Amino acid sequence: MKNKIVVIGSSNTDMVLKTDRFPKPGETILGGDFFVFQGGKGANQAVAAARLGGNVSFICKVGSDSFGSDAIIQYRNDGIDIRGIIKDVTAPTGVAIITINKEGENSIIVASGANALLSVDDIKKADGILADAGWLITQLETPLPVVNYLSDYAKQHKVNFVLNPAPAASLPDTIYDGLFLITPNESETELLTGIKVADQRSAQKATAVFKTKGVYNVIITLGSRGAYVDTKEFQGIIESIKVKAVDTTAAGDVFNAALVVALAEERSWKESVQFACRAAAVSVTKMGAQSSAPTRKELSD
Secondary structure, X not given: OOOEEEEEOOOEEEEEEEXXXXXXXXXXXXXXXXXXXXXXXXXXXXXXXXXXXXXXXXXXXEEOOHHHHHHHHHHHHXXXXXXXXXXXXXXXXXXEEEEEOOOOOEEEEEEOHHHHHOOHHHHHHOHHHHOOOOEEEEEOOOOHHHHHHHHHHHHHHOOEEEEEOOOOOOOOHHHHOOXXXXXXXXXXXXHHHOOOOOOHHHHHHHXXXXXXXXXXXXXXXXXXXXXXXXXXXXXXXXXXXXXXXXXXXXXXXXXXXXXXXXXXXXOOHHHHHHHHHHHHHHHOOOOOOHHHOOOOHHHOO
8 A cells, every 4th residue: 555645735934923812703802823834724733743753745826925935844844745836926835814712722714825836736736745745634724626626536446535624614515525534523523414513313313414425434533532433343432541631723733744644554443543542642741832742752653
């Protein structure tokens, strides 16, 4: 099995403000520390996968600005193949405004910028990068026509396609049919299936909806509780390790990256999800998105 991982997705600059609590509508409150980090769901997953030992290529679109240039330098430093990164002259690099409360929970607003301009033609031009991929992973910060194209490409070329449907959005059934793996969280699962995930029984009902539409494997992430897994090999909840959360930003991205790295190493589903849960738990003990992504050494694996 090919172990090359190609991540297609967003690259943002994250502007993070810590606060005791989130403001109510119309309310102004004083915040605390302010930070600037590299982010974007696609970039977070690419960086996390590379730091965990994955063979990673990243396809994205950034602006011709300092944010984009700084991001590319960081990706190169993390050992990512950056041949698929495109600089757009018409739009700025995407940005995300993130507030974090004292419990470590976050609230995020994203301005997509150049991310919204990533096109099917851009992906076709990167065919040399896709050609030797064993794994494709994308998210819904990626334009839907690109997601559709990747779904068709994966089926045609027998590549394992992983869809992390975040942020939540309605999807056509054609994307589900033949999809190797979908990894929604609880709120995304409810939007996509109409089923509120409250326990293992409701999680089973939700995964059945996905499988009826043609998805082969389903993992519903449950935050600090771990993940519900439905594959031929294993069904059930795999618990996460308990940690004190400082910042939950990108925990889901780290989970997805670690999961694909482990699967690309031909680990079992159970081992792969345990590895992903451990990586995500380590990430929430640190501030930032990519800055929180752990190395393989940090997981003592």
